[in-house]
Amino acid sequence: LAKTTQPISMDSYEGQEVNITCSHNNIATNDYITWYQQFPSQGPRFIIQGYKTKVTNEVASLFIPADRKSSTLSLPRVSLSDTAVYYCLVGDNTGFQKLVFGTGTRLLVSP
Amino acid sequence: EAGVTQFPSHSVIEKGQTVTLRCDPISGHDNLYWYRRVMGKEIKFLLHFVKESKQDESGMPNNRFLAERTGGTYSTLKVQPAELEDSGVYFCASSPRRGYVTEAFFGQGTRLTVV
Numbered sequence: 682l683a684k685t686t687q688p689i690s691m692d693s694y695e696g697q698e699v700n701i702t703c704s705h706n707n708i709a710t711n712d713y714i715t716w717y718q719q720f721p722s723q724g725p726r727f728i729i730q731g732y733k734t735k736v737t738n739e740v741a742s743l744f745i746p747a748d749r750k751s752s753t754l755s756l757p758r759v760s761l762s763d764t765a766v767y768y769c770l771v772g773d774n775t776g777f778q779k780l781v782f783g784t785g786t787r788l789l790v791s792p
Numbered sequence: 793e794a795g796v797t798q799f800p801s802h803s804v805i806e807k808g809q810t811v812t813l814r815c816d817p818i819s820g821h822d823n824l825y826w827y828r829r830v831m832g833k834e835i836k837f838l839l840h841f842v843k844e845s846k847q848d849e850s851g852m853p854n855n856r857f858l859a860e861r862t863g864g865t866y867s868t869l870k871v872q873p874a875e876l877e878d879s880g881v882y883f884c885a886s887s888p889r890r891g892y893v894t895e896a897f898f899g900q901g902t903r904l905t906v907v
Contacts, residue, residue: 724796724883724898725835768835779825779848780885780896782835 685769690787699756701786703769706750714745714752717768719785725768729754756788764790794818796899798884804905810872813902817866817886823847824867825887825896826859830880838882841867874906 686704693699705714713732717725729736731743731752742755756763766785772778797816805811817824826838838857839849843864852859856875861867871878881903885896 723900724885725896726898727895730895779837779840779851780827780835781837782827784834 685771685783687767687769687783687786689784690789692789692791693759694791695760696758699759699763699788699790701754701756701767701769701788702751703754704751705769705771708749708771709773711773712771713773714743714749715770715772715780716741716743716754717770717780717782719766719768720764725782728767759788759790761790761792764788796884796886796897798882798899798902800902801900802903802905804907805874807876807906808873810870811874811904813869813871813882813884813904815867815869815884815886815899817884818897821886821888821897822864823887823896824861825885826867826869827883827885827898828880829883830877833880835883838869871904874904876906879904879906 713730715730716728718728719725729738729741729743731745733745736743744753766787768782768785770780796818799814803811822843824841827835828838829835837851839852839859840847841861844861856871858870881901883898883901885898887896
């Protein structure tokens with residue numbers, strides 16, 4: 682399973698755009714990139730998944746360069762409620778692949 | 793639609809005792825996973841059920857842990873006897889049989905404290 686590397690923590694202010702970059706140099710051809718969000722005292726929650734280029738949903742955007750060795754989760758205009766830990770995961774999407782969580786990025790949004 | 797439900801939400805037991813955690817997945821989800829996070833560590837995979845069958849139990853730490861999913865519905869994770877190092881948060885997750893997107897739905901977790 683491809684290993685991921687992300688910043689341990691990031692700070693931002695309300696209304697700003699936050700970009701969290703994840704490195705996954707050993708990503709395999711069949712691997713997808715998935716991001717989860719975790720609030721304190723809750724389980725992780727799926728945010729977005731992509732294979733290449735750009736994916737956008739109502740929560741975030743995911744940018745994946747052509748070599749797929751990294752990806753960037755973009756959160757537009759963050760609010761205090763976006764304070765959470767964000768995990769970047771890499772693996773195939775068969776549904777049979779166990780999720781491998783790294784340390785995640787702890788995002789703190791301040792007023 | 794109800795999400796993944798876990799109970800109890802908290803459990804405090806003494807070393808040597810037995811504890812059983814329960815997980816009710818989203819109805820219709822064939823895949824059920826158990827994960828845990830021990831203090832200061834990353835969330836780690838424990839095992840994976842497909843319906844009532846164990847697909848992958850490579851993450852189970854030792855034979856003090858027993859997971860079951862009778863009838864392919866809810867699952868239980870029993871720790872017997874519990875040790876201090878078993879303390880942590882145990883998460884259950886479920887996902888549909890197979891889909892384009894690997895979206896696992898997690899419960900809120902059971903915080904287990906062994907004293």
